[in-house]
Structures are given as C-alpha cells and as structure tokens.
Amino acid sequence: MTRLSNAFAKPHPAFVxxxxxxxxxxxxxxxxxxxxxxxxxxxxxxxxxxxxxxxxIQSANLRSLGAGTxxxxxxxxxxxxxxxxxxxxxxxxGYANPMVRRGPExxxxxxxxxxxxxxxxxxxxxxxxxxxxxALRAKGIAPIRLATPTTDAARLPQVLxxxxxxxxYVSVAGITGKQQAATAAIEEAVGKLKAATxxxxxxxxxVRTPEQAAAIAAHAxxxxxxxxxxxxxxxxxxxxxxxxxxLTSAMVAAIKTARA
Amino acid sequence: xxxxxxxxxxxxxxxxxxxxxxxxxxxxETLMPLILDLEREYRxxxxxxxxxxxxxxxxxxxxxxxxxxxxxxxxxxALGGAQVWFKRDELNxxxxxxxxxxxxxxxxxxxxxxxxxxxxxGAGQHGVATATVCARFGLPCVIYMGAEDVARQSxxxxxxxxxxxxxxxxxxxxxxxKDAMNEGLRDWVANVHDTFYIIGTAAGPHPYPEMVRNFQSxxxxxxRAQMLSRAGRLPDLLVACxxxxxxxLGLFHPFLDDADVKMLGVEAAGHGLDGDEHAAxxxxxxPGVLHGNKTYLLQDEDGQITEGHSISAGLDYxxxxxxxxxxxxxxxxxxxxxxxxxxxxxFQLLCRTEGIIPALxxxxxxxxxxxxxxxxxxxxxxxxxxxGRGDKDIFTVAEKLGVEM
Ligand SMILES: Cc1ncc(COP(=O)(O)O)c(C=O)c1O
Numbered sequence: 001m002t003r004l005s006n007a008f009a010k011p012h013p014a015f016v017x018x019x020x021x022x023x024x025x026x027x028x029x030x031x032x033x034x035x036x037x038x039x040x041x042x043x044x045x046x047x048x049x050x051x052x053x054x055x056x057i058q059s060a061n062l063r064s065l066g067a068g069t070x071x072x073x074x075x076x077x078x079x080x081x082x083x084x085x086x087x088x089x090x091x092x093x094g095y096a097n098p099m100v101r102r103g104p105e106x107x108x109x110x111x112x113x114x115x116x117x118x119x120x121x122x123x124x125x126x127x128x129x130x131x132x133x134x135a136l137r138a139k140g141i142a143p144i145r146l147a148t149p150t151t152d153a154a155r156l157p158q159v160l161x162x163x164x165x166x167x168x169y170v171s172v173a174g175i176t177g178k179q180q181a182a183t184a185a186i187e188e189a190v191g192k193l194k195a196a197t198x199x200x201x202x203x204x205x206x207v208r209t210p211e212q213a214a215a216i217a218a219h220a221x222x223x224x225x226x227x228x229x230x231x232x233x234x235x236x237x238x239x240x241x242x243x244x245x246x247l248t249s250a251m252v253a254a255i256k257t258a259r260a
Numbered sequence: 261x262x263x264x265x266x267x268x269x270x271x272x273x274x275x276x277x278x279x280x281x282x283x284x285x286x287x288x289e290t291l292m293p294l295i296l297d298l299e300r301e302y303r304x305x306x307x308x309x310x311x312x313x314x315x316x317x318x319x320x321x322x323x324x325x326x327x328x329x330x331x332x333x334x335x336x337x338a339l340g341g342a343q344v345w346f347k348r349d350e351l352n353x354x355x356x357x358x359x360x361x362x363x364x365x366x367x368x369x370x371x372x373x374x375x376x377x378x379x380x381x382g383a384g385q386h387g388v389a390t391a392t393v394c395a396r397f398g399l400p401c402v403i404y405m406g407a408e409d410v411a412r413q414s415x416x417x418x419x420x421x422x423x424x425x426x427x428x429x430x431x432x433x434x435x436x437x438k439d440a441m442n443e444g445l446r447d448w449v450a451n452v453h454d455t456f457y458i459i460g461t462a463a464g465p466h467p468y469p470e471m472v473r474n475f476q477s478x479x480x481x482x483x484r485a486q487m488l489s490r491a492g493r494l495p496d497l498l499v500a501c502x503x504x505x506x507x508x509l510g511l512f513h514p515f516l517d518d519a520d521v522k523m524l525g526v527e528a529a530g531h532g533l534d535g536d537e538h539a540a541x542x543x544x545x546x547p548g549v550l551h552g553n554k555t556y557l558l559q560d561e562d563g564q565i566t567e568g569h570s571i572s573a574g575l576d577y578x579x580x581x582x583x584x585x586x587x588x589x590x591x592x593x594x595x596x597x598x599x600x601x602x603x604x605x606x607f608q609l610l611c612r613t614e615g616i617i618p619a620l621x622x623x624x625x626x627x628x629x630x631x632x633x634x635x636x637x638x639x640x641x642x643x644x645x646x647x648g649r650g651d652k653d654i655f656t657v658a659e660k661l662g663v664e665m
Contacts, residue, residue, distance in 0.1 A: 048565045049438060049550060051445045052288045058432055071562045096286055096549040101563030123549065125292045127276065127285050131549070148290040150452060155293060173290050174450035 003089040004117050004142060004165045007039040008200035012256045013217040016202050017248060018093065018226035020044035020060035022069025024233045024240055026077050027084075032241035033229070034088055036248025040202075040222065041081070042120070044230075045074050045094030052122045054177025056227040059234055071098055075114045082115030091144060091165070093120040096131065104135035111141055118142035118165040126158045133162055142166075147193060149173045149181075156196050166200040166222060169193060177227050180206035187219045210254035217258035225251060269516035269592050272583060277466020280589060283582035285465040287552045290449045299467045301372050306474075311367060318363045319478060322396070323353045325360075327479075329486035329643075335613040342636035344629055345495065346646040347483045347511060350618065356648035357479060357507045358389035362458055364475035366393040369456035376451065377401045379458045380444040382409055382437035382503070383574035383621070384416025385648060386460030391425035401425040404443040406436035409573050416652055434567040437577045441551050461504025462581035465552030469581050476510025483643060484514050495643035497632060498523045501625040502595075503539075503574050505581035507647035512593060522594065525584060526628045528570035529597035539568030540597040541580040542588050555582040571600035571656065572620035574648070602627040604660055607650065619648030620656065 007014050017038040019029055023046075030041060046064035050057060074092070081090055092099075092111060099107050099121055111119060119141055124132050126145065136143045142165030150173055151159055160167070169189060171181040186203055193201045203216045204224025213223045225247075232243040264271045272279045277299075285295055305311040319325040328348045336344045349357040369377060377399050381387030387403040394401035403420055407429040410417050420427050433439035448457045462472040487495055498515060500508035502525045515521045530538035538544055541556040548557040550565060558566045558578035568576040587593040598606070606626030610618050618626060622645065629644050636642070650657070658665045 047563075048433060049442050051442045051551070052290075052449065054446070062433075065564065097557070097559065097565070098563040100549060101559070101561070122288050123286045123552070125285065125287060125289055127292070131284075131286075131554075146289040148288075150290050150293045152293060159289065170290065172450075173452055175446045179450075 002117065003087060004040070007089050008166060008221055010039065013220060013258065014039035014200070014202065014222035015248065015252050015255055016040040016042055016204070016222050016224040017229055018042040018044060018224060019229050019233055020046055020057065020064050021074040021077050022046055022064035022067055023060045023230070024237055027080060028241045029233060029244055030081050031084065032245040033248050034085055036245040037252035038248050040089045040091065042091045042093045042224070042226070043074070043078060045071070045092055045098055047095040047098055050095065052175055054175040054227065056230050056234070057176050060230045063234065075110050078111070078114035078116055089117040090115065091118040091120060092116050094122070096121055096123045100131055104132045108135035108139040108141060112139040116141060118144045120144045120146070120168060122146070126161065129162055144168055146170050149189065160197050160199070163199065166202050167193060167197060168224065169201055169203045169220070170205045171203050172205050174205070176205055178206060178208070180212060183215045186216055190219045210250045213251045214254040214258040217255040223251070223255055264517065269587070269590070270513060272586060273466060273470055277470070279583045279586035282547070282554050282585040283466055283469055284554050285552065286549045286554065287465045288449060290452065294452050295465050302368060302467050302471055305368055305371055311371070314367055315364055319360065323359050323363065324351065325478065326482040326486070327351050329483055329490060332614050335610065336633070338609070338613050339630055339633040341633040341638065342496070342640040342642045343638070344633055345487070345641060345643045347479055347643065349479055349507065349645060349647045350616070350622070350649035354385070354389045354392050355651065356385040356389065356619065357476060357510060357645070358386045358460060359392065360478055360510070361460070361472050361475040361506060362389040362393045364471070365456070365458040366397055366399070369458070370397065372456065374454060374456035375399065376455045377458055378404070378444055378447050378455055379460060380404045380437065380440040381460060382406070382440070382577060383572065384409065384413040384420065384652065385574060387425070387427070388416050388419045388423070390458050391420040391423035394425065395423045402447065403427045404430050404440040404447070406434070406440045407431045408435040409437065412656065413573055413652060436567065438565065445551070462506040462509050462583060463504045463551060463553060463555065463579060469553065469583055472506050473509040473513055473583060476506050477513045479507065479510035479645060480512060480514035483511060487643060491641060494518055494521050495641040496520070496522060496636070497642045499526065499625050499629050499632070499642060500645040500647065501526045501575065501621045502580060502584065503577050503621060504579070505584045507645050509581065509583055511645040516592060523592070524628060524632065525593055525595045526624045527595060527597040528572060528575035528624055529599040530569040530571070532599055533597055536566060537569040538597065539570040539576040539578065541578060542584060542595045543597050545578070547585065550579050553582045555579050555585045571603060571660065572624065574619070574621040575624065596628055598624040598627040604657065606630060607657060616646070617650035618646060619650045620653045622647050
C-alpha cells in the first residue's frame with residue numbers, strides 16, 4: 001500500500017484539493033486543507049505560461065511568481081508538508097518546462113526526497129512520456145495521467161499504459177475554471193474508464209460547490225477541486241486558511257453522504 | 261514520403277514529429293486526439309493532387325505568386341562586396357510571407373469540416389493574413405493579440421477588423437505574442453469540436469512545424485528555380501530573419517541538401533545579447549518545452565519563460581521553431597543576432613538604396629547582409645528573404661527616429 005492507494009481505499013470517495021504553491025502562506029493553507037479533511041493534496045507548481053488554466057489559476061500562478069516563488073521553494077513546501085503530515089499523499093501538478101529544466105532525473109530525485117507521491121504534468125501526453133515518465137517511475141513516483149472527453153476508446157489504453165496512482169478525468173473539454181459538465185455525462189465517462197482500468201478515477205474541472213462534489217462522488221473514486229479553493233487564496237490572503245478549511249469540510253461532508 | 265538521401269537534412273521530422281531531440285507533441289490530453297486527427301488529414305491532403313492544385317491556384321491568383329527574384333544593384337554597389345538578391349515576398353497580398361501558410365491551413369480546415377478559425381498574432385501580420393483568408397472563404401475568425409501589441413500595431417488591428425475578424429486583446433502575462441498563443445490554446449481546448457487553430461509560424465505541436473514549413477517552402481522552391489535561371493547557379497549564402505522561423509525555413513528548406521549553399525538565420529538581439537532585452541532564443545536561450553514543442557526558449561534557471569524584446573513585434577517571441585533548434589545543433593545553419601539599432605539602420609539603408617520600405621523583421625536580415633556582403637567577393641551571391649513590407653512599421657520607426665507624424 002502506498003499513501004495514494006490508502007487515500008483511495010477509505011470508505012468514502014477521496015477529496016483531492018488543489019492550491020498553487022507560493023500563493024500566500026502555503027504551509028498554513030495546506031494544513032487547513034488537511035484539517036478540513038482533504039484526502040489528497042495537489043500542489044501546483046507555478047509557471048509563467050499556464051496554458052490549460054482559466055483566469056483563477058492563472059492569477060494564482062502570477063501571484064506566486066510575483067512573490068518570487070522558485071522551484072526550490074516549491075520543493076521546500078513539499079518537504080515541510082511531508083514532515084508535518086507523514087500520511088497525507090502529496091502530488092505536484094504543473095507544466096513540463098519547470099519540471100524538466102534541470103533534467104527529469106534531477107526533478108524526480110528532488111521530488112522523491114521531498115516526499116512527493118505523484119506528479120501530474122499537464123503538457124506531457126503519453127506520446128512524450130520519455131521526457132519525464134521513466135525518471136519518475138525509477139524513483140517510485142506515480143505519473144498521474146489525464147483522460148478527457150476527447151480521449152476515445154482507441155486512445156485510452158495508451159493513456160493508461162505507464163500511469164499510476166489514479167486516473168484524473170477532466171470532465172470538460174476546456175480550461176480549469178467555472179464551466180461544469182452534466183452529471184449524466186460524467187457518470188457515463190467514469191463508467192467507461194473504470195471498465196478499462198483498476199486505477200481509481202478522480203474527476204475534476206469546474207467543481208465549485210459541495211452539491212456538485214456530491215453528485216460526482218456518487219460515481220467517481222475521487223473529486224478534485226482547484227479553482228474554487230484558489231479563488232479563496234486570492235480573495236482572503238492571510239485569512240484564507242479558515243475559508244479553505246470551511247469549504248473543504250463542506251465538500252468532504254457532502255462527499256461522505258454521496259453514496260449513503 | 262520524401263525521396264531524399266539517408267543523410268539528408270530534408271527528411272525531418274520523424275513520424276513522432278521529432279527533429280532530433282526537438283519538436284514533438286507536448287500538449288494537454290484534450291488536444292492530443294485533435295492533433296493526431298490533424299496529422300492524418302494533413303497526410304491525406306498531401307497525397308491529394310486536388311489539394312495541391314487549389315493551393316497553387318490561390319497562391320498564383322490571390323496571393324500573387326511567384327514573387328519576383330530581384331537583384332539589388334544599388335545596395336550591392338553601396339556594400340561593395342557580394343551581389344545581393346532579394347526574394348520579394350513583401351509583394352504578396354497582405355504584405356508578408358504569412359499568407360502562404362494561411363492559405364494552406366484554411367484549405368485544410370475546410371477539408372476537416374471546421375467552421376471557426378482562431379489565430380494568435382504578434383505584429384499583426386499573421387492576424388491580418390488569417391483574417392484575410394477567413395474573409396475570402398467566409399469563416400468566422402477570432403484573433404488573439406497581446407494588449408501591448410494591440411497598442412503598438414494599431415494599423416493592423418484596424419485591418420483585421422475591416423476584414424471582419426474579432427480581435428481579442430490579451431492582458432495576461434506580458435500581454436505579447438506568447439500570451440496571445442496561450443490564449444489561442446485555451447480557446448482551442450474549449451472548442452475542439454468546430455475550431456481550427458491557424459498557427460502563424462513553424463512552431464507548436466507536430467504536425468504544425470512541418471506543415472507550416474512545407475506551405476512556406478514555396479518561397480525557397482521558387483527562389484531556387486529563379487536563381488538557376490537568372491544567375492545560372494545557386495547562391496552562396498541565404499539569409500533570413502527569425503521570429504518563430506517560418507520565413508527562414510521556407511527559404512532554407514529546399515536548399516538544405518545543396519552542400520555549397522551556406523545559410524544564416526538572424527535573430528533579434530534587441531538591446532543586446534549581454535542583457536535580458538532580446539529575443540534571440542537560439543543564441544541566448546536554452547532547450548525547454550513550451551506551446552507544444554521542445555525547442556530553445558528564453559527562460560530562467562527554474563524554467564520560467566522570460567519576455568523577449570525586439571523593436572519588431574514579429575520577432576519578440578521567446579521560442580523558435582524546433583527545426584531551427586535541430587539545424588543549429590547539426591551545424592547546417594549558422595545563426596546570428598542583430599540589435600534594434602542595427603535593424604533600424606538596415607531599414608533606412610534599403611529605403612534609400614532600393615526604394616523599398618521593408619518591415620522591421622527583415623530589416624534585421626538586411627543588417628546581417630550588409631555585414632556579410634562586405635566580407636565576400638563580388639562574384640559571390642547572397643539571397644535574402646525580404647519577407648515583409650514596412651507600411652505597418654512606419655509609426656514605430658518615426659518614433660525611434662524622433663519624428664513627429
Ligand atoms: C514580416 C515578418 N517577418 C518575419 C516574421 C517572423 O516570423 P517567422 O520567423 O515565422 O517568419 C513576422 C511575424 O509576424 C513578420 O510579420
């Protein structure tokens with residue numbers, strides 16, 4: 001068992017919480033997510049050109065970089081988190097360039113040292129797995145892949161090949177943010193994915209309210225929330241932890257009732 | 261597909277879109293199936309004589325090709341060295357080489373049944389060319405342009421609007437070309453079902469770099485035949501400016517296996533390569549991944565992308581097409597960089613010696629030509645791609661020269 005597989009072996013679907021590293025007091029914000037009941041933490045690595053993100057996460061990237069966040073800072077945040085929370089899985093999510101800048105082996109080793117469990121790289125599809133995947137696997141870090149509404153049945157095996165941890169289903173063809181897919185469409189898509197893999201399937205993009213989270217949790221193994229949490233970091237700054245904990249608790253409570 | 265010798269420089273990329281270690285398809289999963297579909301459709305179009313016939317017909321009767329090959333007699337005299345010849349792609353409809361590629365891509369878009377076109381633009385030349393072909397074929401068109409560039413290229417913004425395009429100013433990041441490209445990619449992932457993204461240079465995910473190069477290769481193919489018929493031999497040196505690298509590849513690619521033809525790509529050195537204020541990705545950057553491909557990028561030690569600077573909005577992109585990264589590493593093409601100041605001198609030199617007002621982008625190439633011609637013999641031939649005309653730049657130039665308009 002790994003930290004990640006434990007998180008998905010709980011009696012309720014996992015709540016996966018995303019915030020951007022270096023956007024405010026990240027240690028305090030992460031602690032608030034854990035206190036609120038988050039099962040998995042996704043820590044965004046800021047990048048100047050977040051092409052797959054909508055305005056909320058774009059702004060978080062810019063706030064973080066504007067505050068001078070470096071790759072070393074992100075790794076330090078992860079290292080400190082691991083010391084405080086030995087059992088909560090932590091995933092780094094971001095774009096290829098900051099991850100491969102010093103070479104994939106360097107990044108994989110540094111992430112492993114920091115206690116990172118998995119990596120989601122938005123712009124490395126299976127076709128370019130060589131750029132990072134082998135280095136991550138060699139260090140026991142799960143390369144977590146994305147499946148989307150455009151990932152057809154013919155392509156899915158290639159997406160699953162070499163992926164680990166869980167499968168992240170991006171429920172809308174689009175960028176992170178406000179738009180949301182219909183629950184029926186999500187149910188159907190998750191059903192197809194689960195028929196094709198033993199990996200847990202977590203669903204994200206556009207989930208903002210506990211009601212939406214509960215509707216997804218009725219079918220998926222996990223619910224990912226990003227922009228709604230990131231918006232709180234942006235709006236409340238120093239005061240964000242209390243707000244993050246509040247929203248996380250509400251999401252987790254809703255998820256726990258979803259299959260009752 | 262290519263009948264080139266095994267050691268050819270003309271058989272890149274491989275079937276995964278890699279030029280050596282560069283290129284590839286570094287895109288989000290949502291786009292990946294679409295990119296694969298695009299490649300299939302492009303291969304089918306390449307094998308279809310009707311597609312080539314339509315492309316050629318539009319280039320001849322709509323764009324005005326072949327563009328002339330011109331011997332610049334007074335410039336040659338003024339420089340006192342090698343003969344300088346120009347491939348006159350500034351005489352194309354819309355005033356630059358960009359239209360060659362737009363014709364090819366819109367035909368492909370229609371072949372794929374796409375009903376909406378998007379594009380990014382820096383100087384506005386690619387935006388104008390895209391808006392033009394969209395008007396010609398009656399397709400709605402959204403152009404993403406950095407807010408900064410909207411301000412400094414207002415004539416082109418108005419042109420695009422006249423042509424019926426919607427111009428969306430992009431305020432994220434540094435509000436220039438790379439941010440416009442980010443926004444184009446964001447639009448595309450959200451509208452994959454009906455939208456075709458016409459990328460304006462030989463960069464982006466495979467098959468774009470190869471496809472744009474092939475559409476632009478009409479430049480070099482024509483020039484090679486024209487040179488052989490006019491001068492009875494091939495040129496000694498090819499010169500072209502480089503933003504993303506499409507006009508340079510268009511000229512260079514058909515000559516890559518002519519071992520005696522040397523090639524020089526000219527990047528924008530802005531205020532100088534020693535500082536941060538330049539746009540020379542090859543000479544002042546390092547390999548990395550951005551906008552769907554692995555290539556040389558302007559970036560810091562953490563892989564954050566830095567803003568390029570050039571007097572020319574068409575050159576200040578922090579990346580470069582992956583084939584140039586490969587041509588540099590293979591040593592086949594030499595690359596140099598020219599400052600804002602030198603480009604401005606090149607601009608004025610051409611105005612006065614030849615009666616041609618060039619765009620600021622090829623003015624960089626002119627400066628490099630001036631430099632090289634002097635070191636070469638009078639029997640030697642330089643062929644430069646005069647890839648754009650300068651109407652769009654007169655306001656910028658007036659400001660730099662301290663002239664009130
Ligand atoms: C006239 C002209 N030349 C050159 C460029 C640079 O692009 P590329 O390097 O793809 O030819 C541009 C881009 O806008 C342009 O307008």
